[in-house]
Amino acid sequence: MGIDNQIYNRLGANWWDETSPLNVLHGSFTPGRFAYFLAVLARTGRRTAGARALDVGCGGGFMAEEFARLGCRVIGIDPSPVSITTARQHAESSGLKIEYAVAAGERLPLGSESFEIAYCCDVLEHVSNLDLVIKETARVLKPGGIYLFDTINRTTASKLLAIKVVQDWRLTRLVDTQLHSWEMFIKPTELEETLRRHGLRLGEITGLGPRSNKAALLWNFIQARRGRITFGRLSHLMDVGEVKDTAVSYLGYATKAA
Numbered sequence: 245m246g247i248d249n250q251i252y253n254r255l256g257a258n259w260w261d262e263t264s265p266l267n268v269l270h271g272s273f274t275p276g277r278f279a280y281f282l283a284v285l286a287r288t289g290r291r292t293a294g295a296r297a298l299d300v301g302c303g304g305g306f307m308a309e310e311f312a313r314l315g316c317r318v319i320g321i322d323p324s325p326v327s328i329t330t331a332r333q334h335a336e337s338s339g340l341k342i343e344y345a346v347a348a349g350e351r352l353p354l355g356s357e358s359f360e361i362a363y364c365c366d367v368l369e370h371v372s373n374l375d376l377v378i379k380e381t382a383r384v385l386k387p388g389g390i391y392l393f394d395t396i397n398r399t400t401a402s403k404l405l406a407i408k409v410v411q412d413w414r415l416t417r418l419v420d421t422q423l424h425s426w427e428m429f430i431k432p433t434e435l436e437e438t439l440r441r442h443g444l445r446l447g448e449i450t451g452l453g454p455r456s457n458k459a460a461l462l463w464n465f466i467q468a469r470r471g472r473i474t475f476g477r478l479s480h481l482m483d484v485g486e487v488k489d490t491a492v493s494y495l496g497y498a499t500k501a502a
């Protein structure tokens with residue numbers, strides 16, 4: 245069975261519902277990733293108020309809403325129409341002005357050199373053509389623009405956590421489908437090479453992962469599977485954030501030459 249990206253249409257109405265498996269990306273992933281991105285933006289002297297920011301593969305809009313609150317003018321794109329409808333409705337009900345469109349990262353319906361910031365969270369390991377997605381992102385970034393990302397490494401550790409625990413093992417899996425395909429995970433060296441091919445120079449790569457105790461982590465997956473805690477609670481308990489080890493997930497940034 246290949247990767248099941250249709251899950252974002254089947255479950256896409258419920259991104260913001262803590263009982264939905266998709267909500268795992270919200271609890272501690274969203275603040276963990278956003279804290280790192282904020283630090284990078286500050287460290288690299290970026291202006292965020294009024295900056296145009298593109299969210300490639302925005303899902304239900306978790307990260308888009310964070311960037312909008314920061315004062316960015318955000319456009320989120322995603323091939324899942326159900327997710328885009330949810331993201332749009334949630335932004336409206338939160339009083340946030342975010343533009344959303346149904347589109348794939350391989351073909352962005354956007355003008356060249358039009359964004360100061362582009363970011364892509366937990367998406368690169370889902371796309372059918374990584375090279376094209378990076379090429380398109382580089383095209384729409386302004387010279388000097390910054391690209392922020394996180395994705396999953398292709399290692400034995402990621403096979404254990406992201407494949408076995410999250411989707412294979414009956415007692416721990418989040419969903420009964422193939423959220424990910426291990427072969428589509430991306431080694432940092434492969435990503436760096438792809439970025440370079442399209443004029444994006446890697447600034448840094450660092451680890452992203454759960455900071456909770458490993459035994460507690462497994463136990464909490466079992467509890468979520470049994471319906472004893474919500475997926476939102478599971479995410480909080482994982483305490484995801486920047487870690488030294490890049491063996492499972494990693495985040496980082498790259499810049500387009502000025």
Ligand SMILES: C[S@@+](CC[C@H](N)C(=O)[O-])C[C@H]1O[C@@H](n2cnc3c(N)ncnc32)[C@H](O)[C@@H]1O
Binds near residue numbers: 324365366
């Ligand atoms: C794991 S979710 C991440 C959602 C969101 N970025 C977040 O972190 O909350 C993966 C998302 O990638 C989207 N996706 C799949 N293929 C894509 C493509 N070719 N281009 C852009 N997004 C894609 C899916 O529809 C889904 O919303």
